[in-house]
Amino acid sequence: MSKSTQHGAAADRVNVGIIGAGLVVQSIHIPVLQRLSDTFAVRCVWDVDHERSAALAAQLHAAAASSLEQLLSDESIDAVAICSPAAFHAEHALAAMRAGKRALLVEKPLCGTLAEVEAVAAMAAETGTALVMGSMHLYDPAWREATRLRGERTLVPRSISSNIVLPPNARFEQWAFEASEQKKHATGSAWTAASLMRIAIMELAIHDLPLVRRLLPEDAVPRVTFARLLEPFGYALTAEAGGVVLDLFCSINSHWQPTWTLEATGANAQLQISFTPSFVHAGSGVATWRERGLTIDKDPERDNGYVHEWRHLAHVLKGEEPRPDVHEFRRDYRFAFAVAEQACEFLASGGVQ
Amino acid sequence: MNSPMTVDFSPGATDLARGLIASLARSFRIAEHDRADITIVDGSTGWATRALAAIDAGAARLFIMEPVLDDIQALRNLTDRIDRTKTQVVVSEGYADNPALSGFRQSLTHDFRVVVLRGWGEYTLRTLVLMQVRILRAIGVHAVELVDVLAGTDAALVTAQGQLIHGKTVLRLGATRTSGVPAQQILVAHAGDASARIDLFEGVTARPAQANLVTAAGRHSLPTVYESAHRARLRQLAEGQTHGLAGGVLQFVDDAEWVMSLFR
Numbered sequence: 001m002s003k004s005t006q007h008g009a010a011a012d013r014v015n016v017g018i019i020g021a022g023l024v025v026q027s028i029h030i031p032v033l034q035r036l037s038d039t040f041a042v043r044c045v046w047d048v049d050h051e052r053s054a055a056l057a058a059q060l061h062a063a064a065a066s067s068l069e070q071l072l073s074d075e076s077i078d079a080v081a082i083c084s085p086a087a088f089h090a091e092h093a094l095a096a097m098r099a100g101k102r103a104l105l106v107e108k109p110l111c112g113t114l115a116e117v118e119a120v121a122a123m124a125a126e127t128g129t130a131l132v133m134g135s136m137h138l139y140d141p142a143w144r145e146a147t148r149l150r151g152e153r154t155l156v157p158r159s160i161s162s163n164i165v166l167p168p169n170a171r172f173e174q175w176a177f178e179a180s181e182q183k184k185h186a187t188g189s190a191w192t193a194a195s196l197m198r199i200a201i202m203e204l205a206i207h208d209l210p211l212v213r214r215l216l217p218e219d220a221v222p223r224v225t226f227a228r229l230l231e232p233f234g235y236a237l238t239a240e241a242g243g244v245v246l247d248l249f250c251s252i253n254s255h256w257q258p259t260w261t262l263e264a265t266g267a268n269a270q271l272q273i274s275f276t277p278s279f280v281h282a283g284s285g286v287a288t289w290r291e292r293g294l295t296i297d298k299d300p301e302r303d304n305g306y307v308h309e310w311r312h313l314a315h316v317l318k319g320e321e322p323r324p325d326v327h328e329f330r331r332d333y334r335f336a337f338a339v340a341e342q343a344c345e346f347l348a349s350g351g352v353q
Numbered sequence: 354m355n356s357p358m359t360v361d362f363s364p365g366a367t368d369l370a371r372g373l374i375a376s377l378a379r380s381f382r383i384a385e386h387d388r389a390d391i392t393i394v395d396g397s398t399g400w401a402t403r404a405l406a407a408i409d410a411g412a413a414r415l416f417i418m419e420p421v422l423d424d425i426q427a428l429r430n431l432t433d434r435i436d437r438t439k440t441q442v443v444v445s446e447g448y449a450d451n452p453a454l455s456g457f458r459q460s461l462t463h464d465f466r467v468v469v470l471r472g473w474g475e476y477t478l479r480t481l482v483l484m485q486v487r488i489l490r491a492i493g494v495h496a497v498e499l500v501d502v503l504a505g506t507d508a509a510l511v512t513a514q515g516q517l518i519h520g521k522t523v524l525r526l527g528a529t530r531t532s533g534v535p536a537q538q539i540l541v542a543h544a545g546d547a548s549a550r551i552d553l554f555e556g557v558t559a560r561p562a563q564a565n566l567v568t569a570a571g572r573h574s575l576p577t578v579y580e581s582a583h584r585a586r587l588r589q590l591a592e593g594q595t596h597g598l599a600g601g602v603l604q605f606v607d608d609a610e611w612v613m614s615l616f617r
Contacts, residue, residue, distance in 0.1 A: 159508035159529040161471060165541075165548065226501035226512055228523070230467055232545060236525055238503050238510045245508035247527045251467060251543045257567045265473050267507065268533040290534045 013041045014103075014314050017071045019092050020083035021047035021056040024107060027279045029081055030060065032306045039314045046071040048084075068092065072099035079103040079313060083134075086202065090116030093131075097123045103130040103313050109202045110333045117333045121326045130316040130323045135210045135332070136305030137262075139312060142273045142285030143211060143305075145298040149289050155271055157215050157244050157264040162208040164250040165259045166277060193229055194344040200235045201340035204250050207278070208262050209339065210332040215264050215271075217242035222335060224342035227351060237343055248339075260285075268292065276304060357382040358591060360416075361389035363403045369557055370395070370418055373584050380591035389413070391590070396420035396444075401427035404442065408434050414441040416590065418583055419556065420605065422479040425613050428606045435602065442602040443595050445586035447556020448538050449487035450597050452578045452585040457551045457564045458492045460575060463544035464519045468494065473529040474536025474555070478509045481528035483612045485511075488538060488553065489524065490600055490608065493517055497524065502615045507531075511615060517542075551575075556582030 016033060018025055033040045046065035047053035057064035065071035072080070072095055080096040082089055082104060090111040096104055097120075104124075110133060111117045124131045137143055149155075201209075213220070220242025228236045234251035260275040269291035276282035284305070287298035315321040360374050361384045370393045374381045381391075392412040394404050396419040404415055405427070435442055470485045489497065497515040500523075511526040522542075535554070542549045551564040561577035578585075586597060595601070 158505065158531070159510070159527060161527060163469070165543065225503045228500075228512070230523065234467075236467070236512060236523065238501060238512060240503055240505065243505060245503055245505050245510050245527070245529075247471075247510050247525070249469060249525065253543060253545050253548070255546050255548060255567055255569060257548065257572065263471070265508070265529040265531050266533060267531055270473070270531065270534045292533055 013037075013039060014078050014317055015043045015076050016040050016079050016081060017044045017046070017065075017074060017077040017101075018042060018081045018083060019046055019068065019071065019096075020081075020085075020107075021045050021049070021053045022083065023279075025081070025083045026056065028281075028306055029083065029310075030056070031281060032310055035307065036310055036314075040310065043077055044071045044074055068095060072096055072101070077101065078317060079105065082106045087112040090120050093120045094123055097127050097129045100127075101129065103132065103317050105132045105134055105309065105313055107134040108206050109336060110329055114334065114337055117330055121330050124326045128323075130313065131326050131329065132309055132313045132316070132324055133210075133329045133332070134306075134309060135207070136278070136309055137207050137275060137285075138210055138305065139308035140273075140275065140285050140305035141301045141303070141308070142275070142287040142298055144308075146271050146273060146287045146289070147214075149271075149287075149296065153269065153289070153291065154266075155215075155264060155269040155289075155291075156266045158267065159245040159247065159265050160212050160215055161247040161261070161263045162205065162212060162249065163247075163259065163261045163263070164204060164207075165257070166250075166252050167254065167256060167258060168252055193347045196229055196233075197227060197235060197343045197347055198340050200229070200233075200250065201237075201248075201343055202336065205235070205237070205248050205339070206336050207275075208248075209336040211262055211273075212246065213241075213332060213335045216244055219331075220244070222246070222339050222342070224339060224346055227343035227346040229347070235343075237339070239339060239342075276300075281306075358390040359384035359387055360391045360393060363392055363394040363407050365395040365397065365403065366393045366418070367395060369583075373581075373587055376584060377587055377591065381587065391416050393418055398423060399427075401431045404431055405434055408438055408440050412440065415443065416587070417442065417444045417602070419447050420444055421476065422483045422609050422612060425610060428609055432603060432606050441595060443586065443590055444597065444602050444605050445556075445583045446484070446487055446597075446605075447582045448484050448553050449491040450582040450586045451491075451553050451556060451562050452580050452582065453551065453553075453562035453564055453575065454488070454491045456575050456578075457549065457562075460564075460566045460573075461492060461518060461542060461549055463547040463549075463568070465517055465522060465542040465544045465547075465549065466520075467523045467525070467543040468492075468515075468517065469525045469527075469541045469543070470538060471527045472536075472538035473531045473534065475530065475532045476536070478504060478507070478528055478530060479612055479616055481530070482509060482511060482526055482615065483609055484538060485526045485528065486608045486612060487605070488540060489515065490604065491597075492540070492542075494522065494524065497611065499611075499615065504616055509615075559584070 226238035237248040239246040275285040284301040289296040513524040564575040
């Protein structure tokens with residue numbers, strides 16, 4: 001069997017450049033891209049930490065770029081995964097679009113500021129770049145089934161609860177991958193309650209906030225009424241949007257049992273989705289729809305949202321699916337940003353910490 | 354063997370109550386021409402007034418089955434009357450008196466710093482939150498102080514602080530009115546090294562609560578108890594135990610007043 005038959009014809013595959021070589025790339029995106037090697041080939045990796053990108057590139061038989069410009073100037077690269085810290089997403093996305101890349105997968109959150117989101121959205125619209133957000137729960141089969149059921153049936157939520165209970169990341173990292181290089185990063189900065197809350201919202205709650213927004217009335221604006229950090233790490237946040245009570249809760253603790261659920265309850269029906277933790281490749285979530293004596297269960301699938309978001313990118317590039325609506329991502333970001341800012345303001349103004 | 358206690362019913366008491374009495378035939382019988390030892394009062398809206406009427410009619414002991422959050426003034430009148438007449442009044446609550454809560458309470462030996470309750474059903478928001486407060490009482494939470502409340506028309510989220518065994522605990526009570534799914538209350542307690550969860554169903558049936566404790570050693574399921582809350586409460590009454598897990602009627606009225614204050 002020829003190599004091209006084993007892995008798909010080289011010309012048909014999407015050549016990928018990866019910006020960032022950290023934990024999310026090593027534990028999530030690389031295993032997914034390797035599973036989808038019929039469709040994708042990682043050509044080049046760049047990270048500010050050159051040792052790290054070199055180690056990862058060697059593992060993948062890819063090139064290690066010495067600079068962002070070098071990666072973006074590689075004309076063979078069709079799509080770029082932007083997995084750098086969020087503060088650099090806009091800079092890297094704009095540079096990739098200027099370089100003529102046809103598709104970007106940008107890890108969440110989309111950017112660091114509202115102004116950056118506007119700039120990225122505007123350039124994506126201008127250049128026709130396919131912009132795929134790394135909101136894996138949006139691509140999870142459980143959520144897709146829930147969306148399909150909402151189209152057929154009726155659920156007008158009165159309350160929505162996002163409930164995340166996780167052991168510390170290190171445990172999942174150990175289960176999911178072997179880091180190409182392990183470095184202790186300095187964490188010398190003094191964290192304020194507000195800055196911790198911002199991280200909690202924009203890095204943890206952000207997984208579910210796009211789903212929460214889609215369950216709300218169109219253009220519902222969040223109003224945070226209460227926010228509290230929990231020990232050792234977590235948050236309890238109360239908000240209202242479009243007349244719906246929102247309960248956002250997360251607890252990171254040291255025992256072994258993770259739970260990650262999204263629940264929406266309306267007058268006549270209830271939707272519950274149980275997701276698998278991010279780092280481990282444990283398949284899709286499970287969706288349960290209940291209404292008046294009827295229960296519809298969506299069984300788990302082998303592929304989780306990460307697999308589907310990459311497949312979506314490939315289908316868009318082949319013209320098999322429409323380009324994602326970048327304005328939806330803008331709305332997602334605005335929603336999450338508003339929640340984070342209000343929660344931070346609540347704490348900064350003397351709210352319970 | 355003691356002779357069975359005699360039971361009569363205030364107007365509106367359901368067939369369910371009659372069925373419960375029939376299931377405890379050695380302990381209770383329905384009063385015929387003799388004076389009843391116990392009067393069962395249906396706990397739907399207006400129960401405090403019905404209970405007052407029963408006391409005025411000479412009832413010796415009241416058993417309030419599934420009390421909702423009733424008119425506060427009527428509740429105060431009732432507690433005044435109880436105080437004056439020394440009538441014994443037992444409340445029987447589908448959630449808070451679930452027999453599984455006793456074992457669950459004993460399993461809460463870790464340092465649980467957060468307790469989250471989510472519940473829904475076809476009750477008023479006030480009654481749903483009161484049911485949650487009563488569940489908290491049943492697991493030993495006391496000194497509850499409100500921190501925040503967000504109450505919409507059909508959903509509410511209350512954040513409070515209370516004391517539970519080892520110290521201060523953050524309490525989150527989420528309640529939603531719905532007729533789409535069977536009523537349920539789910540309590541999850543979080544400690545740094547453990548979590549405990551109990552799923553409670555309405556008390557009119559013997560559908561057992563499901564409770565478990567997760568620690569480093571694994572997940573331990575607590576025994577299921579196929580007995581309804583009301584039947585268990587009646588048995589306690591027959592055995593002379595008139596003080597329930599969540600406390601007596603006075604504690605119930607205190608909790609009802611606290612819940613009413615949330616929705617002003």
